[in-house]
Amino acid sequence: MQEYRVMTDKESGKIVDVPVEEFEREPVPERATKGLRSYIGMFAGEHVAGTELLIGPLFVVHGVSAFDLLLGLLAGNLLAVLTWTFVTAPIAVKHRLTLYFQLEKIGGASLVKVYNLANGILWCCVAAAMIYVSATAVAWPLGFKMPGLNDMLPSGPGLTVTVILTGLLFAFIAARGYAAVAHFANIAAPWMVVMFIIFGIASLPELGINSLSDFWRIANDSIWPGHVQPGRIKFTFWHVMFFSWFGNMAWHWGMGDLSIFRFARKSSYGFASAAGMFFGHYMAWICAGLLYAVQLHRNSADVAITPGPLAFGVAGWAGIILVLVAGWTTANPIIYRAGLAFQSLHPKWTRVNVTMAAGVVASVVGVFPGLCSKFLDVAALYGLSLCPMGAVIFADHYFMRKLGLVDFYAERAGLRNWWPPLAAWLMALAACVIMNKVFDVQIFFLGLPGWITAGLLYLVMSKMAQRSSVGGEVRI
Amino acid sequence: MKKTLMGVSFLVLALMMVSALLCAGNRISADMNRLFLMIGTVAWFVVTPFWMKREG
Numbered sequence: 001m002q003e004y005r006v007m008t009d010k011e012s013g014k015i016v017d018v019p020v021e022e023f024e025r026e027p028v029p030e031r032a033t034k035g036l037r038s039y040i041g042m043f044a045g046e047h048v049a050g051t052e053l054l055i056g057p058l059f060v061v062h063g064v065s066a067f068d069l070l071l072g073l074l075a076g077n078l079l080a081v082l083t084w085t086f087v088t089a090p091i092a093v094k095h096r097l098t099l100y101f102q103l104e105k106i107g108g109a110s111l112v113k114v115y116n117l118a119n120g121i122l123w124c125c126v127a128a129a130m131i132y133v134s135a136t137a138v139a140w141p142l143g144f145k146m147p148g149l150n151d152m153l154p155s156g157p158g159l160t161v162t163v164i165l166t167g168l169l170f171a172f173i174a175a176r177g178y179a180a181v182a183h184f185a186n187i188a189a190p191w192m193v194v195m196f197i198i199f200g201i202a203s204l205p206e207l208g209i210n211s212l213s214d215f216w217r218i219a220n221d222s223i224w225p226g227h228v229q230p231g232r233i234k235f236t237f238w239h240v241m242f243f244s245w246f247g248n249m250a251w252h253w254g255m256g257d258l259s260i261f262r263f264a265r266k267s268s269y270g271f272a273s274a275a276g277m278f279f280g281h282y283m284a285w286i287c288a289g290l291l292y293a294v295q296l297h298r299n300s301a302d303v304a305i306t307p308g309p310l311a312f313g314v315a316g317w318a319g320i321i322l323v324l325v326a327g328w329t330t331a332n333p334i335i336y337r338a339g340l341a342f343q344s345l346h347p348k349w350t351r352v353n354v355t356m357a358a359g360v361v362a363s364v365v366g367v368f369p370g371l372c373s374k375f376l377d378v379a380a381l382y383g384l385s386l387c388p389m390g391a392v393i394f395a396d397h398y399f400m401r402k403l404g405l406v407d408f409y410a411e412r413a414g415l416r417n418w419w420p421p422l423a424a425w426l427m428a429l430a431a432c433v434i435m436n437k438v439f440d441v442q443i444f445f446l447g448l449p450g451w452i453t454a455g456l457l458y459l460v461m462s463k464m465a466q467r468s469s470v471g472g473e474v475r476i
Numbered sequence: 477m478k479k480t481l482m483g484v485s486f487l488v489l490a491l492m493m494v495s496a497l498l499c500a501g502n503r504i505s506a507d508m509n510r511l512f513l514m515i516g517t518v519a520w521f522v523v524t525p526f527w528m529k530r531e532g
Contacts, residue, residue: 187528191520194489195513201496202509210502316510318517 027096027262034263039272042260045189047248047280048196050133050327051126053307054375055247056288060296061149061303062235062376063228066219072240073285077277079245083252084261085270088390091397092261099258103389106396107421108410113345114422115389120341122250122382124358127334128366129375131170134327135163135366136308137320146306150231152370164363170328171359174335175352185329192329193279195315195322200287202314203294223293229303239444243376244281246447249383253451255390305373335359380443387447388428388454392421395455405462413469420461428454481527485520492516 023032059069095102104112136159140146144158154160173181204210209218228234251257252273261270291310295302298313307327311319339355365371371378400407410418432450435441441449492513499509 187521187524190486190489191517191524194492195517198492198496198513201493201500202506204500205502206506209500314506315513316507318510318513321517 023096023262024098025101032263033265035265036269036272039260039264039269040275041189043273043276044193044279045186046330047276048189048192048284048326049330050130050307050323051330051375051379052196052281052284053133053288053291053310053323053326054129054305054372055379056285056290057292057305057310058373058376059235059240059285060224060289060292061229061305062232062239063226064224064235064240065226066216066224068235068237069224069240069286069289072237073244073282075237076241076244076247077274077282079241080248080252080277081271081274083245084257084273085268087394088252088255088257089261089264089267089270091255091393092258093264093267094397095258096262097258098262099255099389099393102255102258102393103421105408105411106392106418108415108417110417111410111422115386116341116344118385120338120358122385123334123338123341124362125365125371125378126382127170127331127338127358127362128167128364129372129378130327130331130334131167131362131366132163132327132369132372133307134170134324134331135159135166136306137311137323137327138162138166138308140306140308140312141320146304146309147369147373149229149303149305149373151373152368154367155369160367163366167331167359167363167366170331171335171356171363174332174359175339175355181329181332185332188325188329192322192326193283195318196284196287199311199314199319200283200290203287203290206294206314207290207297222297223290233442239442242444242447243380244277244285246383246444247281247379249447249451250386250390253390253447254383254387255393256386258393331362335362338362377443380447384432384443384447384450385429387451388425389421391428391451391453391455392424392458395458399459400462403459403463405459405466409462409466418465420458420465423461424454424458427457478527481523485524485527488516488519488523 023029064072097105100112100115103115136146139159139162142158142162144162145156146159147155154163204215207218207222209215233239246253261267264270288310291314292305294314295310307323308320311323313319315322335358336355338358339351342358343349343351343354396407400409406412409415409420428450431453432446435446435449436443495504495509495512495516498504499506504512
């Protein structure tokens with residue numbers, strides 16, 4: 001996808017899109033590589049988002065125990081860092097290509113279009129959750145009724161209108177002033193990290209924690225007591241570990257971060273993801289859980305997860321601003337990228353219009369609180385849906401030549417459409433549906449089987465297809 | 477000048493943390509902590525744009 005920067009034309013005064021030099025269709029040259037500090041800052045900033053305020057409380061709702069949560073998060077986030085470092089970054093540094101261009105070389109331009117369509121739809125769903133998070137920070141001070149924990153439909157016209165107006169505003173900004181908000185997000189990032197830590201610290205006295213020795217007892221008795229809310233499955237260590245490992249599956253196993261790490265001088269920069277996993281996810285999810293525990297401590301019947309009131313309860317108006325900003329700064333690039341993904345399907349559509357359309361879709365989806373109360377499932381589904389393409393890239397990189405096959409086949413054969421990658425993707429997803437529906441394997445555990453299945457299917461089908469192919473000349 | 481402003485920004489974040497710690501230690505009230513957090517938030521967003529320049 002071509003990225004753009006919105007600038008004002010000096011002569012006409014009009015706002016114009018200027019393509020950013022992102023080396024979309026060529027390897028990143030040595031002069032454009034970036035140092036380790038860029039990666040640490042980027043990961044630390046990107047992984048403190050509005051949705052952390054949903055995930056932390058949802059662990060409590062799913063009845064996880066304190067031991068399982070703290071150890072599961074440690075193991076899962078560590079595995080995520082190792083996956084970025086030893087799976088994603090080495091391929092990125094070797095080829096220095098975007099995910100999209102690498103997919104095009106393997107499966108042709110048609111494959112990239114299908115991938116972009118799936119990606120755009122899933123991004124709209126994630127953006128919808130972020131819009132909802134921010135909207136709760138606006139609607140709650142206005143006195144609008146908030147939804148209950150298991151409500152699937154909007155709680156009333158007040159919140160519905162607030163979500164739609166918030167989403168449209170985000171979409172308008174994403175379409176017209178992406179660069180300005182990206183700059184604002186950079187400014188806000190260190191403050192957001194500190195605010196999440198403050199959420200945790202300021203929650204402690206109300207929960208009766210006055211010393212370290214109090215923490216473990218109250219963590220087990222009051223914060224993560226292990227009570228499952230009706231209609232939810234019980235979370236164990238394995239659920240927490242696999243969720244925190246696969247929460248970003250689309251980016252590491254799914255190779256989405258090839259586009260980021262192609263600028264890295266060394267593949268060891270993958271370790272920079274620890275800044276996001278531990279300062280972001282590990283710390284933010286625990287602190288958000290503490291916020292929810294405070295709410296339950298005040299009123300055990302109030303099990304709703306509405307980030308605005310949660311944050312206000314502990315941090316006052318600064319908490320409300322945090323919820324608004326955390327949702328806004330992360331929804332903005334996602335709506336922008338969803339717009340670019342849809343635009344790639346039909347380049348004659350203008351980016352502004354397509355971004356607005358993506359924002360409208362996200363706003364309408366965000367109206368339904370069920371999306372947010374099931375956000376753990378949504379996040380797992382997002383990773384699961386896209387990760388098979390990462391397996392195809394991995395298999396193409398490491399195994400094709402060893403098996404006597406041709407890598408980057410679509411490019412070498414001059415094909416716009418090479419079917420094995422797409423078939424492997426769809427068949428792997430079908431296998432995951434069967435594992436889920438027939439064998440009751442929960443969605444949180446399907447990522448790795450789906451990824452391995454896609455890789456194996458791609459190799460087998462490539463062997464069959466390349467042997468029988470009578471296509472054009474293949475340049476190795 | 478840039479280093480001074482950067483120092484002010486991070487001092488603000490540090491003071492916000494101190495406020496939360498004092499609240500956790502029952503040295504200041506929760507309401508007082510909320511007020512300090514709000515003042516710190518405003519100060520951060522007023523000062524930081526002066527030294528954190530736009531990339532590119």
